[in-house]
Amino acid sequence: MHGFANPARFLRLARWLTPLLLLGGIVVTAASLTWGLVEVPPDRLMGDTVRILFIHVPSAWLAMAGWMTLAGAGLVELTWRHPLAGIAGRAAATPGAAFCAICLATGSIWARPTWGTWWVWDGRLTSFLVLLFLYFGYIALAAAAQQDGGHSRVAAIFGLIGAINIPIINRSVVWWNSLHQPPSITLGKSAIDPAFLWPLFAAMLGFTLIFGGVVLARMRAILADMQAETRLRRKARGAAEAA
Amino acid sequence: MREALNQWHYVLAAYVVGIGGTAAMIAWSWLTMRRAERRRERSRGR
Numbered sequence: 398m399h400g401f402a403n404p405a406r407f408l409r410l411a412r413w414l415t416p417l418l419l420l421g422g423i424v425v426t427a428a429s430l431t432w433g434l435v436e437v438p439p440d441r442l443m444g445d446t447v448r449i450l451f452i453h454v455p456s457a458w459l460a461m462a463g464w465m466t467l468a469g470a471g472l473v474e475l476t477w478r479h480p481l482a483g484i485a486g487r488a489a490a491t492p493g494a495a496f497c498a499i500c501l502a503t504g505s506i507w508a509r510p511t512w513g514t515w516w517v518w519d520g521r522l523t524s525f526l527v528l529l530f531l532y533f534g535y536i537a538l539a540a541a542a543q544q545d546g547g548h549s550r551v552a553a554i555f556g557l558i559g560a561i562n563i564p565i566i567n568r569s570v571v572w573w574n575s576l577h578q579p580p581s582i583t584l585g586k587s588a589i590d591p592a593f594l595w596p597l598f599a600a601m602l603g604f605t606l607i608f609g610g611v612v613l614a615r616m617r618a619i620l621a622d623m624q625a626e627t628r629l630r631r632k633a634r635g636a637a638e639a640a
Numbered sequence: 641m642r643e644a645l646n647q648w649h650y651v652l653a654a655y656v657v658g659i660g661g662t663a664a665m666i667a668w669s670w671l672t673m674r675r676a677e678r679r680r681e682r683s684r685g686r
Contacts, residue, residue, distance in 0.1 A: 415673075419666060426662075430655070445647040452658035492665055499661045503654040510645045607662060614669040621676035625683040632683075 404620055407481055415613040422606030429599035437596055449507040451597060455604035456500040460528060461563055463493020463608070467535065468560035471553030481616070483549045484623075486556055487539045488615035492608055494532035501525060512576050520569035521577040524562060531559040 433451035440447035470486035473479050504522070505515045516522065538552040570579050589597065 419670070423666070430659070434651075434655075445651055448651050449654040452654055456658065492669070495661060495665045499658050502657045502661075506650050506654045506657065510647055510650050604662070607666060611665055611669045614673040618669070618673040618676040621673070621680040625676070625680040628680075628683040 404481060408617065408620070411613045411617055415610055415617065418606050418610030418613065422603050422608075422610055424603075425599060425606060426603030429596050429603050432596040433600065437592060440593070443511060446507055446510050447593065449503055450593070451600045453500060453503040453507060454597060455601045456496040456503065457525070458601055459604055459608050460493055460497035460500050460525070461566060462605075463489050463496060464528065464531070464556070464560060464563060466612070467493065468556045471556035474553045475550065475557075481620075483553065484616050484619045485612070486553060487543075487549065487619060488612045490532060490536050490539065491615060492611045494529065494536065496604075496608070497525065497529045497532055501529060508576075517576050519575040519577060520573035521566065521575050524566045524569050528559075528562055528566065531562060535559065 430451055433448050437448065439445045466489040467486040470482045470489065474482035474486065501522075504525075508517075509515050535552055535555055538555055539549050542549040542552055569575065570577050
C-alpha cells in the first residue's frame with residue numbers, strides 16, 4: 398500500500414485503470430439494468446416497482462461505501478501522512494454524495510406507489526438524509542482547506558467522526574419501527590429470490606466499477622491541479638526574484 | 641376515489657434519475673480530469 402503513496406507510481410496505474418473501470422462499469426451496468434427491466438418478472442407484492450431496486454440498492458451501497466472510503470483515507474492520512482490519502486478522500490466525496498442523492502430520490506419514487514407516501518421521518522430515511530448532509534459538510538471542509546493551501550486534516554477527522562452514522566444506517570431498521578423493510582441480504586443468507594438477486598448483484602458490480610473509475614478520475618484531476626498550481630507558483634516566484 | 645397509479649411511470653422516473661445522474665457524474669469527472677491534465681501539461685511548457 399505504501400508503494401502506491403508515490404504519485405508517479407499511482408499515475409502510471411491510474412492512466413489505464415480509469416478508462417478500464419469506467420467502460421467496464423458502463424457495460425456491466427447497462428447489461429444488468431436491461432436484464433432487470435426486460436427479463437425479471439414483476440414481484441408478487443411490489444409489482445413492477447421492484448425494478449427500481451436495481452438502481453436504489455447499488456446507490457445505497459455506494460453512498461455508504463463512499464463514506465467508508467473517505468473515512469479510511471482520513472485514517473491513513475492522519476496515521477501515515479500519505480500524500481495520496483487526503484486526495485483519495487476528497488475524490489470519493491463527490492461521487493459518494495451523488496449516489497446518496499440518487500438513493501434518496503429513487504427510494505422516494507419507489508415509496509410513493511408502494512407505501513403511499515414520498516417520505517417518512519423514520520430511522521433509515523432520516524439517517525440516510527443525515528449522510529447526505531455529512532457529505533456536504535465534508536466537501537465544504539475539504540474545499541476550504543484546499544483554498545487555504547493547508548492539509549485536509551480537519552476534513553479527515555470529520556470523515557472519521559461521520560463514520561459513526563454508517564452502522565446507525567445499517568441497524569436503523571432493526572433498532573426502530575420503520576416502514577423500510579429489514580435487511581434482505583445478510584452474511585450467507587438472502588431473503589431475495591434468485592430471479593431478482595443475480596441482476597441485483599450484477600448492477601451492484603457495474604455501479605461499483607463506475608464508482609472506482611470516477612474516484613480515480615477525480616484523484617487524477619486533483620493531483621494535476623495541485624501539480625500545475627505548484628509549478629505556476631514556483632515560476633511566478635522565480636520571475637519576481639529575477640525582476 | 642382511488643388514485644390510478646401506473647407503476648411503469650415510477651420505474652421510468654427512477655431510471656431517468658439514476659442513469660442520468662450517473663452519466664452526468666461520469667462525464668463531469670472525465671472532463672474535469674482531462675482539463676486539469678491539459679493545464680498541468682501547459683504549466684510544464686511555459
